[in-house]
Amino acid sequence: MKWSEISIHTTNEAIEPISNILHETGASGLVIEDPLDLVKVRENVFGEIYDLDSSEYPEEGVRIKAYLPMNSFLGETIEEIKQAINNLLIYDIDLGRNQVSLSEVNEEEWATAWKKFYKPVKISKKITITPTWEDYTPVSSDELIIELDPGMAFGTGTHPTTVLSIQALEEYLNTNDTVIDVGCGSGVLSIAAGKLGAKEVFAYDLDEVAVASTRLNAKVxxxxxxxxxxxxxxxxxxDMEAKVIVSNILAEIIVRFIDDAWNNLVEGGLFITSGIIQNKKQHVKDELEKQGFEILAVNEMEDWISMVARKN
Structure with missing residues (x-):
């Protein structure tokens, strides 16, 4: 079978919403080529840096690549993707160059080539995310392993917004807490909460692909x-009483359900939000405080922000 590789030259800010658009249109095997990955200062415990070739990365911005089956609907699908991406301008999301290109890829080549980009990555003190096809042995007795298949949906779980969310869960979640994951995507935050000791986790997403992906990853x-x-x-x-609500989603969406988050938290409960860009930081903070939340922490990674707020 032949596939069409769609490549979008855009910005870091647009990675999450564009990735979601691609998944909603049935794209597979998402790859993000970010030149910042070439200069990140990090431990090379797993050798993930050695596989990166600078010639495959844009000089500025990022390239998001995904794969669509070459069929009679391909032209319409591409136009839908372009239109959905352009609609992101309504939310003041910087699209950068916003250049879309297509190329043909054979299934056998695609099925294995993209896997070289994904290696086990330790993203917090306790949690390591590893692809399902990698043989990985924990390096410490308290290390928690989350297995994900990036080919299912929603990437590898190592984007800064996800990392910030998991680090917050690790710091604030207590054993036997009830957790709600809003916009669960691949289910990585729900799985992290479960591995960290949550008694029960309720994962919600409007996208049926995300729901299926979360169920599958939870089972794995x-x-x-x-x-x-x-x-x-x-x-x-x-309508329930949760100790923690976590949501890694766009700032514009977060502010829409702050009151619902408040109503579903017990007194002293925590609302962990991520996916916030710099120019939305103050707006989200103001809306949380307006509702009555106390901001406990504001954490940043690259250009992304997460907040931890408590219901007083």
Whole structure:
């Protein structure tokens, strides 16, 4: 079978929303070529830097690549993707060059070539994310392993917004807490919460692909008995008492359900938000405080921000 590789030259700010658009249109095997990966200062424990070739990266911005089957609907699908990306301008998201190009790829080549970019990565003190095809042995007795298949949906779980969310969960989550994951995507945050000791996790996403992906990843990580997954729009019609609500989603979406988050948290409960860009930071902070939340922490990684807020 032949596939068409769609390549979008854009900005770091647009990675998450464009990735979501690609997944919603049925794209597979997402690859992000970010030149910042070439200069990151990090431990080379797993050798993930050695596989990177600078000639494959743009000089500025980022390239997002995904793969679509070459069929009679390809032209329409490409136009839908372009239109959806252009619509992101409504939300003041910088698209940079916003150049879209196509090339043909044979299935056998694609099926294995993209895997070289994914290696085990330790993203917090306890949690390491590893592709399902990698043989990985924990280096310490308290290390927690999350296995993901990036070919399923929503990337590898190592984007800064995800890392910030997991680091916050690791710091603030207590054993036997009830957790809600809003916009669960691949389910990586739900799985992390379960591995960190949450009694039960409720994962919600409007996208049926995300719901299926979360269920599958939860099963792979033996967390399916602890994680309840449901297709739902944010926290609409959800009524429960959770100790922690975590959401790695766009700032514009976060502010829409702050009141619902408040209503579904116990006194002293925590609202962990991520996916916030710099020019949205103050707006999210103001809306949280307006609702009555106390901001406990504001953490940053690269150009991304997460906040931890407590219901007083």
């Amino acid at each position: 990580n033996k967390m399916d008995q602890r994680i309840t997954v449901k297709q739902n729009n944010l926290l609409d019609n959800i």
